[in-house]
Amino acid sequence: VKGSENRKKAKRKLARLHARIGNVRLDAMHQLTTDLTRRFHTIGIEDLNVRGMVKNRHLSRAVSDMGFFEFRRQLDYKAAQRGGMVVVADRWYPSSKTCSCCGHKLETLPLAVREWMCPDCGEHHDRDVNAATNLKNLAVSSTVSACGEEGSGLGRKPKTKPASVKQESSSKATYG
Numbered sequence: 001v002k003g004s005e006n007r008k009k010a011k012r013k014l015a016r017l018h019a020r021i022g023n024v025r026l027d028a029m030h031q032l033t034t035d036l037t038r039r040f041h042t043i044g045i046e047d048l049n050v051r052g053m054v055k056n057r058h059l060s061r062a063v064s065d066m067g068f069f070e071f072r073r074q075l076d077y078k079a080a081q082r083g084g085m086v087v088v089a090d091r092w093y094p095s096s097k098t099c100s101c102c103g104h105k106l107e108t109l110p111l112a113v114r115e116w117m118c119p120d121c122g123e124h125h126d127r128d129v130n131a132a133t134n135l136k137n138l139a140v141s142s143t144v145s146a147c148g149e150e151g152s153g154l155g156r157k158p159k160t161k162p163a164s165v166k167q168e169s170s171s172k173a174t175y176g
Contacts (some may be wrong), residue, residue, distance in 0.1 A: 025067070026070075028158065029067065029070060029074060030074065030172065032071075032073050032076060033071065033074040033078050036075065037075065037078040037079045037081075037082050037084055038082070040084070041082075041083070041084045041085070042084060042085050042086075042139045042140060042143050043075060043079060043084065043085075043086050043087070043089060043139065044086075044087045044088075044135040044136055044138055044139030044140075045072065045075070045086060045087070045088055045089070045091065045135070046093065046095060046135065047088050047090060047133075048068060048090045048091065050063060050068050050069070054159075055165055062175045072086075072088075076100055083142070087138060087142050089135055089138055093129075093134075094106075094136070095131040095134040095135055095138075096127050096128075096130060096131040096134075097109035097116075098130075098134055099120065099121060099123060099125065099130070099132050100116040100123075100125070100130050100133040100137065101118065101121050101123045102118060102120050102121040102123070103145070104118055104119065104120040104121070106119075107132040108129070113127065114126065114127050114128075114164050115127065
């Protein structure tokens with residue numbers, strides 16, 4: 001019978017199981033983002049095309065389960081609380097196909113190619129490690145320097161710009 005008590009019990013049991021899975025995932029995400037923001041002041045991530053990835057039938061379930069928006073939201077607010085910053089690379093930034101040693105950019109690099117050799121410097125790269133190194137370099141280069149407000153300008157722009165202040169000289173002139 002469709003409306004039987006056993007069916008209702010099974011439905012409640014399944015709902016509890018799904019709620020528990022969601023809570024475990026959320027807790028793991030909180031722990032990961034807290035750990036990252038405690039260990040690193042500047043964090044570099046890519047702006048992924050999640051809508052496009054969900055349309056791929058081979059990726060859709062895994063991508064939907066990941067919760068990329070929630071991960072990025074947590075990173076943003078936790079980094080801001082700790083005085084850090086999250087640098088988001090544009091989704092078209094060629095992190096995988098740019099050599100992290102010399103900066104040479106390949107014309108094409110199909111997804112099936114997991115390792116490649118730079119034609120300029122001869123360095124051997126793993127696609128994912130090279131992309132991570134390039135994101136790290138981008139994040140580090142876009143931090144604010146001691147003598148400027150906006151660094152290289154590649155990072156996310158703040159909502160309001162800080163007021164410019166005249167720079168003090170690093171050495172005091174002595175008059176005698």
